[in-house]
Amino acid sequence: MSNSSVLIALVLQGFVLALVLLKNGVSVRIIEKEMSHRVGSRGSAIQPRTLELYDILGVLPNILKVGEGVPLMVKYVRGEINPVGTITLSEHVKPTPDTPHPNGHVVPQDVHEEVLRAYLRDLGCSVELGSQLLSLEQFPDSVVARIVKTDADGNQIEEDTRFDWLIGTDGARSIVRKQLGLSFLGETQSEHIAFGDIVIEGVDPNFWHMWHEPPKLLYLRPSGLNSKVFMLIFTDSSKALAGKTFTREELIEEFYAMTDRRDVTFGPAPWLSDYRLMRVGRVFIAGDAAHCHSPAGGQGLNSSVQDVVNLGWKLALVQKGLAPEALLNTYSEERLRVIGQMLQLTTDLHKKIFRGDSKNPDQGWFRGGDIQMLGVNYCGSPIVQEDDAVQGASVTPYSKSGTGRIQAAYRAPDAPGLVPLRCTPSCFFGGDDTTRAEVLGRLPKKTVRAVLLLPKGQTATDGSSTALVLEDRAGHAYAGYGMRVDELTVVIVRPDGVVGAVVIDVEGVERYFHKILS
Structure with a gap:
């Protein structure tokens, strides 16, 4: 067995996946067939939703330093x-x-990658240049990868190494995809x-x-x-x-x-x-290795990052024995729907830009609205506990919630101005102390970080030591989440910043985590 649990054959999104896994205690090994790091601006647009994910991962400050509007x-x-x-x-x-x-933010891709590599180096992980995947063989509990390593003098050494998982983020000419016998489906423009x-x-x-x-x-x-x-x-x-x-x-x-x-x-x-240009029917690997499409709209790199963040937190839970392997099936289930919409969006933009629109020839260049990806959602996902009122509603994968309140399957809004009241090691709004304590007692241990959000001027009296208690002194949390101060509401936020459930009782909490954990 390799000392690393996961092998990543990569382009940029492989760095992001490695960060997610390393931050969750899963060892990784990254290989790159080129002898030096790629140069070139390539995909340079970073959309607002990707910036939010980078904020969650802790890499946003240095990304903002090297780019521009x-x-x-x-x-x-x-x-x-x-x-x-x-x-x-x-x-x-x-x-x-x-x-x-x-x-949005514009960063040349080679600069973007160097920022991410620096974070990886801080976590003790570096990219193995001159290392190419030749073939793979799957077993019930592992994958054996045949890798050829080339040194500066052209000498080559082959190795067969066993990993728990292998992730192909190796671009449109993906060796991993070819080894699996997968192909792009759809028509070429x-x-x-x-x-x-x-x-x-x-x-x-x-x-x-x-x-x-x-x-x-x-x-x-x-x-x-x-x-x-x-x-x-x-x-x-x-x-x-x-x-x-x-x-x-x-x-x-x-x-x-x-x-x-x-x-x-x-x-x-x-x-x-x-x-x-190609349309993709099914996605089993991440990024351009799985979906190749028009560069119009700057969606490719961003969709790829969102692919691997979605996969990363699930793979970490499974690898650590906290979730069943079936959780990994939801990677394709959630992302296929989003990627299908993305392909349609980029195709429409492509037609507007490259084929021209006599009535409004400049329309296709605008980079606001859905292109910012703030409305990307996982409505209909088997691991999202949707409100009965909106479950099954006809919404597109890129559309923002129209309910005017916090909703499962959508991004969790930010809420600055929170002041710690008790720093003791999903979010709880309002409610009586007895009910809150009961909910906290049922949360999965060492897997969920509990945060109790109290309205301005209120203090907690339940004496619980299991939650970080914060006062919403600026009022942004209660306002942004549409919460009342006189009733308990539990908002469960996934590691990818998506709301998994909005519930009001112990049973709701248990029902949600039964979908996720072993």
């Missing part, structure tokens, strides 16, 4: 140096107590997209830049305010370029042909890629 996009016509218009990609939203991170990072002189890095002459569209996305590296994205919705692979020189010629901007010059291209 979403800039304006400027539009050009052929031969003109000055733009003819602007597009607001995202309106700035003022933070509120229940949503402290409402605005006809558009061809070529993109990559390239050094450019002559354009302002404070803006995105766009030229659109149907069926072709080209835009430049800066990597940062002080960087000359831009991502160049070129698409042709005709079939003339189907199957073509672009070189750096060919992409530059397409730029000059569309813009007549010979004042713009090009330097090295750290990486280039071609992208074929």
Whole structure:
């Protein structure tokens, strides 16, 4: 048996999964087939919901330090140096107590990954470069992985190592997916997209830049305010370029042909890629290894992070013997529904952006609303205890709750201004002391952190030593959660920041945890 419980073959979301597992006491080993860490901005948009998950994981401060807000996009016509218009990609939203991170953040992916690797190093985990998964063999209680390790001189050593679990987050060309015999289901879009990072002189890095002459569209996305590296994205919705692979020189010629901007010059291209669009029917592994889709809307990286956070807390409970293995089945059950909606959303955006809309040609560029992912929910999940009034209601996986109160299956609002009254080692609002004590006594030991939230000016008299007692001195918790001060309400918040249940009695608490724990 390996010293590590989980093997992760990775791209960025593998780092996040490793953080979740390590913070929950599960050992991991991370392998990367490349000999050096990838460079390039790639997926750079971090949506508000992902920022909230990073806050839960404790990595948000350093992510915010290295990025910036979403800039304006400027539009050009052929031969003109000055733009003819602007597009607001995202309106700035003022933070509120229940949503402290409402605005997206832009971080080049290589910088993003380095921040996460630094947190992993602090937890004693590093990425094994030059290590590639060759094959795997599954057994009832483990997985044997054949790994080839290549050193700087090109020497190779193969090993067969046994793990409890193996997670493939290794991108659209996933070896893990191929080993499992899984394939993408659905239709391929006809558009061809070529993109990559390239050094450019002559354009302002404070803006995105766009030229659109149907069926072709080209835009430049800066990597940062002080960087000359831009991502160049070129698409042709005709079939003339189907199957073509672009070189750096060919992409530059397409730029000059569309813009007549010979004042713009090009330097090295750290990486280039071609992208074929695909819809996914079933998801059994995480991130781009499971769902490949249009880059429109900046949903891919964020959906991948949410995949692994959903999987991570469940895998940690199962690995530690606190939950049955059947809990892992809910990973696909919860995420398939969300990913299906995400694929539809990105496909619709893709059509608006790359095929054009004569009535509102700029509509597809807006990055607010559902794209921020604050409404992503798990309604209908077998491990969510929904209110009878909303259970089975027709809601989309990206829609916010319309009830005006806290609701199971949706994100748990934030609530600043809480003041500790007694720091003794799900959330309890109001109610009499006797009932609260009874509920606390029934909670699973060493698995649930109990927090008693009291309204301003009230103190606890039950003498319980099992809860962290906080006073809602600013009133944001009771207001944001829609709670009354004169009745007990228990809000059970999952490790991924999703409300698992809203109950009013001991039986409700026990009924919920029976869904989760062994």
